Amino acid sequence: MKYVDEFRNGQLGAKIAASIRAEADPKRHYSFMEFCGGHTHAISRYGIADMLPDNVHMIHGPGCPVCVLPVGRIDQAIELAARENVTLCTYGDLMRVPASKRRSLLQAKADGSDIRMVYSTLDALKIAEQEPERRVVFFAIGFETTTPPTALAIKVAAKKKLKNFSVFCNHVLTPAAIQNILESPDVRELGTVQLDGFVGPAHVSTVIGTQPYEYFAEEFHSPVVVAGFEPLDMIQAILMLVRQVNAGTNVVENEFSRAVKRHGNEHAKRDVADVFELRKTFEWRGLGEVPYSALRIKDSYAQFDAERLFSMAYVPTPDNPACDCGAILRGVKKPTDCKLFGTACTPDTPMGSCMVSSEGSCAAHWTYGRFRDEDKADKNKARA
Amino acid sequence: MNNMKTRKAKLDIKSGRVNLTHGAGGRAMNDLIEVIFKDAFDNDFLAQGNDQSAFDVGDGRMVMSTDGYVITPLFFPGGDIGSLAVHGTVNDVALSGAKPLYLSAGFIIEEGFPLADLKRIVDSMGAASRAAGVPIITGDTKVVNKGMADGVFITTAGVGVVPKGLELSGDKARVGDKIIVSGTLGDHGVAVMSKRENLSFEVEIESDSAALHTLIADMVAGHGAALRCMRDPTRGGLAATLNELAEQSNVGMCIREADVPLKPQVVAACELLGLDPLNVANEGKLIAIVAPEAADDLVALMRAHPLGRDAAVIGDVVADERNFVRMKTAFGGERMVDWLSGEQLPRIC
Numbered sequence: 001m002k003y004v005d006e007f008r009n010g011q012l013g014a015k016i017a018a019s020i021r022a023e024a025d026p027k028r029h030y031s032f033m034e035f036c037g038g039h040t041h042a043i044s045r046y047g048i049a050d051m052l053p054d055n056v057h058m059i060h061g062p063g064c065p066v067c068v069l070p071v072g073r074i075d076q077a078i079e080l081a082a083r084e085n086v087t088l089c090t091y092g093d094l095m096r097v098p099a100s101k102r103r104s105l106l107q108a109k110a111d112g113s114d115i116r117m118v119y120s121t122l123d124a125l126k127i128a129e130q131e132p133e134r135r136v137v138f139f140a141i142g143f144e145t146t147t148p149p150t151a152l153a154i155k156v157a158a159k160k161k162l163k164n165f166s167v168f169c170n171h172v173l174t175p176a177a178i179q180n181i182l183e184s185p186d187v188r189e190l191g192t193v194q195l196d197g198f199v200g201p202a203h204v205s206t207v208i209g210t211q212p213y214e215y216f217a218e219e220f221h222s223p224v225v226v227a228g229f230e231p232l233d234m235i236q237a238i239l240m241l242v243r244q245v246n247a248g249t250n251v252v253e254n255e256f257s258r259a260v261k262r263h264g265n266e267h268a269k270r271d272v273a274d275v276f277e278l279r280k281t282f283e284w285r286g287l288g289e290v291p292y293s294a295l296r297i298k299d300s301y302a303q304f305d306a307e308r309l310f311s312m313a314y315v316p317t318p319d320n321p322a323c324d325c326g327a328i329l330r331g332v333k334k335p336t337d338c339k340l341f342g343t344a345c346t347p348d349t350p351m352g353s354c355m356v357s358s359e360g361s362c363a364a365h366w367t368y369g370r371f372r373d374e375d376k377a378d379k380n381k382a383r384a
Numbered sequence: 385m386n387n388m389k390t391r392k393a394k395l396d397i398k399s400g401r402v403n404l405t406h407g408a409g410g411r412a413m414n415d416l417i418e419v420i421f422k423d424a425f426d427n428d429f430l431a432q433g434n435d436q437s438a439f440d441v442g443d444g445r446m447v448m449s450t451d452g453y454v455i456t457p458l459f460f461p462g463g464d465i466g467s468l469a470v471h472g473t474v475n476d477v478a479l480s481g482a483k484p485l486y487l488s489a490g491f492i493i494e495e496g497f498p499l500a501d502l503k504r505i506v507d508s509m510g511a512a513s514r515a516a517g518v519p520i521i522t523g524d525t526k527v528v529n530k531g532m533a534d535g536v537f538i539t540t541a542g543v544g545v546v547p548k549g550l551e552l553s554g555d556k557a558r559v560g561d562k563i564i565v566s567g568t569l570g571d572h573g574v575a576v577m578s579k580r581e582n583l584s585f586e587v588e589i590e591s592d593s594a595a596l597h598t599l600i601a602d603m604v605a606g607h608g609a610a611l612r613c614m615r616d617p618t619r620g621g622l623a624a625t626l627n628e629l630a631e632q633s634n635v636g637m638c639i640r641e642a643d644v645p646l647k648p649q650v651v652a653a654c655e656l657l658g659l660d661p662l663n664v665a666n667e668g669k670l671i672a673i674v675a676p677e678a679a680d681d682l683v684a685l686m687r688a689h690p691l692g693r694d695a696a697v698i699g700d701v702v703a704d705e706r707n708f709v710r711m712k713t714a715f716g717g718e719r720m721v722d723w724l725s726g727e728q729l730p731r732i733c
Contacts, residue, residue: 001652010642010716017716047717231715347725368719371708 007230008046016235017051024242030056031194032241033331035178036143036201037064037359038229044368046231048238056242059193060361062177062329063201065142065170066093067353067360068284071317073170074099077139080168080310081105081113087131088168089124090139092117097356100317121146121153121167128157128165137306141170145203147295148268151275154297154304168306169297172282174204175212176293180284182220186332193331197241200226202233202256207272209264213252220250227255275301283316285353286329325352328361335362336373342366395419400499407493407527416525420503424510425489429521437521439486444548449476450541456731458505458535461575462590463667465538466509471595471667472618473540474516478597479614479670481552481604482544487513489523489540494533505536516595518542550604556612557633561701562679564672566599566686567592567694568645569622573664574653581657587649594668599691603672606685610678614670621663623721625671626709633673636704639721641714645694662711663724673701 024030034040040060043049049058062068074097081088088105095106095117109115114134118124121138128136140150150167157165178198186193200213205226213224223244227237237255244251254260275298282294297305306312319326323345324338335341335354345351347363354360358367395415405412422430429437453469463471470487477484489509493502513520520540571592578589596616603611617625622644626637646661654661668691674682679697686692699711709721 001648001655004652004655008715010714013715045713045719046715047713047719048715050717051715367722367725371706371710371718371720374706374708 004230007228007232009232013051013232013235016232016239020056020235020239020242021053023239023246024053024056025246026055028055029194030196030242030245031059032057032197032199032238033059033061033181033195034199034234035061035063035174036199036204037067037357037361037364038201038203039199039227039234040064040361040364041359042229042231042234044364046234047368048231048234049369049372051235052238056238058238059195059331060328060364061181061331062284062286063143063174064354064357064359065146065172066097066357067325067329068172068177068286069094069097069141069170069353070283070285071098071100071319072283072315074105075103075317076312076314077168078103078105078108078113080137080306080312081108081115083310085133085135087114087116087127087134087136088139089116089118089127089136091141093357094139094141096350097353098351121149125153125157125162125165128162129160132164134164136165138165138167139170140167143172143174143201143204144207145201147171147272147276148207151271154275154301155271157304158301166304166306166309167297168312169276169295171276171295172284173293173295174201174208175216176290177284177287178213179216180287180290180293181330182216182222184330186330195222195331196245197223197225199234199237199241200224202226202228202260205254205256205260205264207264207268209262210252210254210260211262211264217250217252223250224252225255226252226260228258285319286326320351323352325354325362328354335365338362342370395499397499397503402493402495402497402499402502402527404495404527404529407525413525420499420506421523421525424506425513425520425523426510427519427521429486429519435522437486439521442545444545447477447480447482447544447546448541449473450539451476453538453540454534454731455576456534457576457579458501460579460591461588462571463593464505464508465536466505466507467512468593468667469538469540470509470512470516470518471593473542474518474595474597475616475670477542477544478595478600479552479616480544480546481550481600481608481611481614482546483601484516484518484542484544484597487518487520487540487542489520489538491523491525492533492537493525493527494535495527495530497535502536512595516597518595518597547604547608550608550611552611552613554613554615554629554632557629557635557673557701558612559635559701559703560676561612561673562676562697563626563637563639563699563701564674564679564683564686564695564697565622565645566596566670566672566692567668568647568650569617569666569669570650570654570661570664571647572667573621573659574650574657574661577657577659578653589647589649589653592666592668594691596668596670596691599686599689600670602685602689603682607674607678607682610675610682612673612675614672616670617666619665620724621661621665622671623660623662623709624723626721627707627723629671629673630704630707630709633701634705634707636702636707637699637709638702638712639699639709640712643696643698645696662721
């Protein structure tokens with residue numbers, strides 16, 4: 001496949017991996033967080049961990065919109081879908097996320113709520129146009145990449161004067177979450193998590209650019225490399241981070257220069273700014289309340305805001321206490337540290353959000369990487 | 385019965401629709417069978433007009449298999465529910481090493497289904513059965529109320545005979561055996577999905593739906609003793625089939641991504657749809673686990689058959705008590721090839 005295979009070239013990958021091995025200082029440890037679940041998925045799917053030396057280690061970050069959505073928000077969606085004439089449109093991977101009282105959107109659908117899986121915001125808009133008697137609500141989740149399409153859908157709905165379309169907005173912001181991790185006691189005071197740098201998601205930066213990371217790269221002495229999702233992008237980004245650590249620099253570098261600019265996509269940013277404004281605070285699964293980390297719909301588009309239209313009230317709901325999703329999302333624990341991993345919790349019977357979305361670190365590790373744990377166990381057994 | 389035969393059957397194929405009387409056992413049902421099924425499936429067994437067919441069986445063990453077909457859409461590039469219902473069951477019988485002999489067909493038709501579509505499906509089924517040389521010798525039709533089915537559902541069963549001495553089974557894979565696939569993977573699932581999603585590509589992706597029994601006969605004749613087991617990677621794709629076999633034989637499997645045959649347009653479509661081609665269904669491909677010394681010969685022999693042109697050895701059976709299926713990625717790492725969780729593509733066969 002042209003323009004894709006080039007970025008999956010194994011020979012080039014082996015060369016870059018050799019450079020990482022040659023340049024990584026054997027006397028020190030390198031620990032980088034790939035923020036985005038898409039990167040976690042790429043690392044697992046292409047087996048990139050096998051190509052890194054033992055002292056270069058990747059921590060999986062919280063950049064999976066399904067994973068960070070708190071249970072309370074799913075509960076709200078389920079309640080909303082049960083209301084009269086409401087049609088809730090959602091992305092497929094939200095359907096199976098466990099909510100409180102053993103509920104899920106999938107279960108709610110089976111119980112009779114009108115919940116439909118869509119591929120894009122515009123599909124939801126189309127349903128609203130075709131079925132004027134339904135009150136169609138789009139359950140919007142996602143980082144900066146999916147925010148402009150939601151903004152556009154709201155603008156189109158306003159232009160068409162649609163009365164039966166609204167958005168339950170759960171859009172969240174990448175830089176705020178990274179800053180929260182860097183400020184967390186685990187990283188700053190306790191030192192339980194060593195973080196030498198970040199791999200930033202390229203698709204987010206095609207919208208926001210690389211500039212939003214500059215402040216905390218400098219402030220927190222943390223290099224950032226914005227990288228694409230092909231395996232060569234990923235391994236090249238790791239080499240760039242190793243080089244920054246070796247050189248003692250803390251700058252934002254752009255590995256994905258084929259599409260990312262420093263200031264991003266001005267047009268998309270304008271659409272987002274027209275429709276959305278910052279929430280003072282938003283609850284993230286794993287991170288808790290994070291100030292200025294999410295968006296809500298502006299007053300001027302209030303008639304498209306499901307939270308206002310349906311007077312939805314948010315009730316925080318605690319996670320299953322046995323589930324370590326929270327600590328895993330902060331990089332404090334690995335999936336295998338969780339007691340439920342692979343026993344009660346598998347992709348077929350997910351207990352926590354990290355196992356539901358294919359981009360969650362637990363699902364990625366279970367699906368692609370769990371042979372390594374057992375290999376280690378075998379080796380340890382053999383040694384004993 | 386006699387006056388029914390002389391009476392001319394009345395059925396408006398062009399714009400008519402199936403109604404409940406077509407399943408009620410009366411004249412209308414007879415018309416439906418006369419006009420739509422009789423010529424399409426025509427053979428001496430059906431011509432006898434009995435509720436069952438009797439046949440002689442040769443030497444060897446008998447094999448029987450059955451499968452239900454509920455695919456949507458009913459017509460897709462490279463086939464339709466009718467040809468699929470023949471190919472799928474012929475393959476299930478043949479993968480035991482058997483020569484498939486006869487099929488049965490049961491139809492559940494939704495009230496209101498266009499007669500023209502039914503005729504197209506039944507004609508295609510008849511053509512597939514004739515091409516395969518495996519006649520449909522008994523059948524049944526039922527009509528259900530609107531909303532109780534989705535157009536038409538078909539169930540076929542097949543019988544065949546395995547030559548003496550040949551005993552293929554999923555528990556016979558041994559460490560050191562080679563894993564062979566007969567051709568490119570994922571074509572069927574992607575063809576169906578692209579139709580559903582209205583995706584168009586420069587080259588249309590066609591389903592690989594095909595009856596594999598002549599390819600299998602060549603394999604059995606050439607290297608029957610080297611065959612441990614064969615299976616068709618339908619729902620769940622290669623990944624599910626290898627995991628099944630690994631568990632059944634209590635072994636592990638290790639495949640090489642670079643050796644797995646894939647069409648570029650299938651890879652591209654999977655990329656767009658977010659699918660892994662290893663999880664995508666096939667309807668005209670087989671996986672064979674074979675003794676290592678015969679693997680290359682078998683692949684050469686398969687490549688000489690039109691349905692095995694892209695056959696390749698893709699990996700090895702390895703020792704692993706956990707029965708993991710692993711893959712060396714083309715990029716240079718390694719990963720598991722796991723069972724699919726949940727449904728990747730609903731109702732593709």
